[in-house]
Amino acid sequence: MAVELQAAQKSANLEDFDPPMKPKRNKFAIACATLASMTSILLGYDIGVMSGAIIYIRRDLHINDVQVEVLMGIINLYSLIGSFLAGRTSDWIGRRYTIVLAGGIFFIGAILMGFSTNYAFLMFGRFVAGVGVGYALMIAPVYTAEVSPTSSRGFLTSFPEVFINAGILLGYISNFAFSRLPQWLGWRLMLGVGIVPSILIALGVLAMPESPRWLVMRGRLGDARRVLQKISDSDQEAQQRLTDIKLATGIPESCNDEVVEVINKQKSGKGVWKEMFITATPAVRHIIVAVISIHFFQQSVGLDSVVLYSPTIFEKAGITSDNQKLLATVAVGFTKTIFILVATFLLDRFGRRPLLLTSYGGLIVSLFTLATCLTVIGHSDKRVKWAVVLSITTVLSSVASFSIGAGPIAWVYCTEVLPLRLRAQGAAMGVVVNRSICALISMTFLSLSKAITIGGAFFLYGTIATIGWIFFFIVIPETRGKTLEEMEASFGSFRAKPKPNDVAKGPNSDKDGNKKPIQS
Structure with missing residues (x-):
């Protein structure tokens, strides 16, 4: 009898030390986040499809390098209009119908681009599509963050970046699929097929509920x-x-x-801009610095140039066939998509800060190596096989490094750190910074490459990535495991390193890490 009691006591003691069961992922929340995040396919498809379509647009419409740069990058400036409007629109008509509006605007833009007869017509189509992209970029992360349970918020709020990468891959595949058609028809179908995801998104979103935070605000x-x-x-x-x-x-x-x-x-969001920039508390000021900087460095490291101009980069690396260049870009798309899927499962396990620093570390190595290889190729009279192979490898490693942290965390981090009263306009501000820098990078890549060589351009991007790593190490605190409403307490000091017990705290813990009672 005594032996049985000892065994039972030992078993009970062992159970005390068993780790708590992780909650099952909420299928309804995952479905809502997936439908909302699919809006990001619109931007990804445009980026991917333009990288290949521009080869045939240049030949068909007889445009020069400056016109190519403007055509490639101008959608990012146009998207600023949608981002500016989306914050107020989403507070007015709700997150859900704003997503429907984004899909409808892009639908019109895709039709206009597909039927373009000249450069001016094509630019107008990109203007309309750009406004739709701006709406989508702002609203998808906001809605996803607001419907996500705390236990899986990092996983779910990385979905917009997942679908951006999926859109890029679809754009690359569209390029390859239509590349054998007559020149005048191929690029128009590449662009016009963008109506398909916009229709599916608009229909799917109607099955979603409205954001609970927006409902409370109303x-x-x-x-x-x-x-x-x-x-x-x-x-x-x-x-x-x-x-x-x-x-x-x-x-x-x-x-x-x-x-x-x-x-x-x-509660309609009045005075938000004043609170963010004029009467901001130290915590809010720290949050705004984090939001702006994380979007600034995401784009200024030049990864959009790698994606948009990958056929040009592969040509510089020694690949001359159009089909081979487009096939190589498909490999870039697959790499980005695979690594962003890996990142979605790591965000809630390892946290935002470690992945962000790891990502920028990988970017630093990849960009400097790519710059060195392209410089060697550019100064050599004959084919340097090792440099060609290493150039292709580092293009893939750079997009992989970007996708593992810098890509998704910009959207995850910024939507979760902004307080509810500032979230819509603050997220819109982040998108404005993101798209402005993206426009600057994508509209200057060819000119920059001519001025300081393509290798020099990537040396510059590598230097910016190094500065970004140092900045994030100093400024960015960890946010894993905190509810959206607790987030503001993590800011106010520029000492980014968390206290030892911060990681152990749950979403409803007190300052000592103990569970707070649930209020009924």
Whole structure:
């Protein structure tokens, strides 16, 4: 009998040390995040398809290098209009219908580009498509972050970057598929096929619920409660999330649904820009610096140049056949897509900060190696086989390094660190920075390559990546495991290194790492 009691006690003691069971991934939240994030396919498809279509557009419309640069990069400037409008639009009509609007605008732009008869017509089509891209870029990460449970927010909010990469791959495949058609027809079909994802996105989004945070901002607590019960890992988490959102929006916890429906009409986002830039607290100022810097460095390392001008880079590396160049770009697309899928499963396991620093470390090595190889090839009179092979390898390693951290974390981090009252406009501001730098890089790559050689251009990008790594090491704190409403407390100091017990804290922990009681 004593032996049995000892065995039972030993078993109980061992159970005390067993790790807690991880909650199952919420299938409804995953479905919502997937549908919303598919909007990002629009940008990815445009980037991918233009990299190959430009070969035939240049020949068919007889345009020069400057016109090529403008055509390739101008959509990023046009997207600023959509991003500026999307913040206010999403607060006005809701996140869900803003996604539908993004798909509808891009649909019109794709039709215009497909029927373009000259350079001016094509530019107008890219203007319309660019506005749709701007809407999509801003709203997809915001909605995804707002419907994601805390336990899988990193996984789900990386979906927009996953679909950007999927869109790039689809664009590359479209290039290869239509490359054998007559020149005047091939590039028009490449661009016009973009209507297909926009239709599917607009239809799919109609099956999604509205963001619970937007519903609370509009005073619809009853609707918000029902959505939270579907997208949370437990009823307790749903109640806690609702309580946190009410606190963030200034709604008394004691208010019932009917009262808030009336009193919360003033929560429309007024004064947001003033709070971000004029009366900002140290925490908000730190958040804004983080949001701007993470988007700035994501684009200034020149990876969009690698994606947009990959046929040109492969040509410099010694590949001359159009089909071989387009096939090599498909390999770039596959590499980006595979590594972004890997990143989605690592974000909640290892955290944002370690992946970001690892990603920029890989970019530094890849970009400097690529720059060296292209410089050797450029100064050699005969084919240098090792440099050609290494150039192709480092193009692939650079996009892999980017996709493992720099790509997805820019969207994950920025949507989760912004407080609810600043989220829509703050995310729009991040997109503006992102697309502005992307436009600058993509519209100057050919001219920069002529001025300082293509190897020199990548030496410059590698230097920027090095500065970015140092900056992030100093400024960026870890955010894994915190609810969106707790995030602001992580900021206010530029000491990015977390305290020893920060990683162990759960989303509802007190300052000592102990669980806070769930308020009912």
